[in-house]
Amino acid sequence: MDEVLERTPHDVWLNISRFIPRNVLRTLYGVNRNFLEIAVNARYEVVTFFKFDKDTESLCRNLSDPNLGRGALTRHVKIKPWVVQPPSHKRGRSLWNFICGVFDPHYTQRTTNKWVKKRLHNDIERVTDTISGMRNLSEYSLVWKEDRPYHTELYRAFLGPLLTRIHDRLVRLSLNVPPEMLCLLAPISLPRLEHLEIGICTRMLPKKEIDQIFGCFVVFVNNLLPTLKSLSISSRVPSQSLDLTGLFTMLTVFPRLQRFSLSIPFDGTHLSSPPSLVAFLNKHRRTLRHLQLSSSRCSAAESPVDPEAKYWIRNVLTSLETPYPRLHGLNLALRPLKADLTPMLNFTTQHSRKLDDLTLTERALSYFEVKDFLDNIGVYSSRLKHLRLKVQHLNPALLELLASRIPRLSLLELTFGDIVATAAHPGHSGYPAHTTRDEFALFKAEIQANRQLYASWILGTIGIHKESRSPPLSDLLQFLSEVIPALQSIVDLAPKPDTRV
Structure with a gap:
């Protein structure tokens, strides 16, 4: 058996590894020599710094040692800046501090601040030197959680000085930082950067200060004019006085821009004037290949919200100079949840000739609403290769519809609540009429009755996010793998805890 394992080509093991979750793959050092190499690559390909302790120090040594390589x-490096905690002093030291404190009431605080400052300096120096030595680094992410304390020194060091040292390597940059830190980007040049992702949370900053920050930040973004291919902007609560209108007005034309993504709270308060976004998108009408307009949870506004603001996605789509000749990917949040879907249907229909990647989120669609989308696309629905939907229920009629109308679909991702057997019949409530166990049995029986339809479906990857616990997801995934022969990868899309090195 060992001889067979040794003779198996490396490419075979590499293909096997693609079906193993990364957090598991990183632990498989001892399978054989091939897997040792694969596991080491998986462990160090993406490195996350979220604290600095003995383990992090050891990691830095391994990454910096030229003999280990x-x-x-x-x-890809991710940094989630940490909080440095002052040390707990021993009894003798505490007594000395007490004596000094009698003569100087600020002694303890001053000593603690000095220790923290020195520790921060050492942490910054070690992490910066380690990252600077990564010659094949191409992606960098800096993360901020607005509800947690943080050291401004870490963000300043890992934004300005560190970016300056790795500026000639970065192709992809993801920043989610305290808003005032965005000003540090203005003098930085990233000559190879193609993908920029920015997360914005301004909390209680006044509008005047936000506008000043954007004035600096837009200098950095506009300097990416020769190389930028993908721009993603997201805002989130709390951002009381945030308005992205001015930012879109100041952005230049990026001749290579192919992907654009915007996510703001669904009430639209972070975009007071959708025409500014429309004008920006129309400037890139001939280059955009993928457009995403999505939403997040609602913000708290300073003043009453314009009731029309929540229709910002609809208003943007209906105002664009359509069609966009190269658009082949579309990701839309169907907000408001009970709004008329006609504008989204019309925009999708206008681009159906080239559309091969469609994502519809937020609103759980009925079987008939999914059918309406495919009917509007018409014969071009067969061109779709990637489809992501949130639906009310998973039922045989929906799968039959997708298999028959989109035979070339290679990736399908579905989010749904329940599994029901017969939700496609007119007048049916769509809710399970039997116990969960019986409903799943009927579901399987109806699918198996049309097994021939799925035999020719070339669907290779399916992702499932089932919001109910019963029946077990493993049972559903096993059944789907049996009835769809082409399936090579089945993914559980449920949110997973963060994994870090």
Whole structure:
């Protein structure tokens, strides 16, 4: 058996590894020599710094050691700045502090601040030197949680100085930082950057200060004019006085821009004037290949919200100079949840000739609403290769509809609540009429009755996010793998805890 394992080509093991979750793959050092190499690559390809302790110090040594060459394996670095906690003093030291404190009431605080400052300096120096030595690094992410305390020193160091040291390597940059830190980007040049992702949370900053920050930030973004291919902007609560209108007005034309994504709270308060976004998109009408307009949870506004603001996605779509000749990917949040879907249907129909990637989120669609979308696309629905939907229920009629109307679909992602057997009949409530166990049995029986339809479906990957617990997801995934022969990958889309190195 060992001889068979040794003779198996490396490419075979590499293909096997693609079906193993990364957090598991990183632990498989001892399977064989091939897997040792694969596991090491998986462990160091993406490195996350979220604290600095003995383990992090050891990691830095491994990554910096030229004899090991681990740093050369790293393609993506994520930093989630940590909080440095003052040390707990021993009894003798505490007594000394007490004596000093009698004569100087600020002694303890001053000593603690000095220790923290020195520790921050050491942490910054070690992490910065480690990352600077990663010669194959191409992606960098800096993360901020607005509800947690943080050291401004870490963000300043990991934004300005660090970016300056790795500026000639970065192709992809993701920043989610305290808003005032965005000003540090203005003098930085990233000559190879193609993908920029920015998360914005301004909390209680006044509008005047936000506008000043954007004035600096837009200098950095506009300097990416020769290389930028993908721009993603997201805002979130709390951002009381945030308005992205001015930002879109100041942005230049990026001749290579192919992907654009915007996510704001669904009430539209972060975009007071959708025409500014429309004008920006129309400037890139001939280059855009993928457009995403999505939403997040609602914000708290300073003043009453314009009731029309929540229709910002609809208003943007109906105002664009359509069609966009190269658009082949579309990701739309169907908001408000009970709004008329006609504008989204019309925009999708206008681009159906080239559309091969469609994502519809937020609103749980009925079987008939999914059918309406496919009917509007008409014969071009067969061109779709990637489809992501949120639906009310998973039922045989829906799968039959997708298999028959989209035979070339290679990736399908579905989010749904329940599994029901017969939700496609007119007048049916769509809710399970039997116990969960019986409903699933009927569901399987109806699917198996049309098994021939799925035999020719080339669907290779299916992702499932089932919001109910019963029946077990494993039972559903096993059944789907049996009836759809082409399936090579089945993914559980349920949110997973963060995994870090």
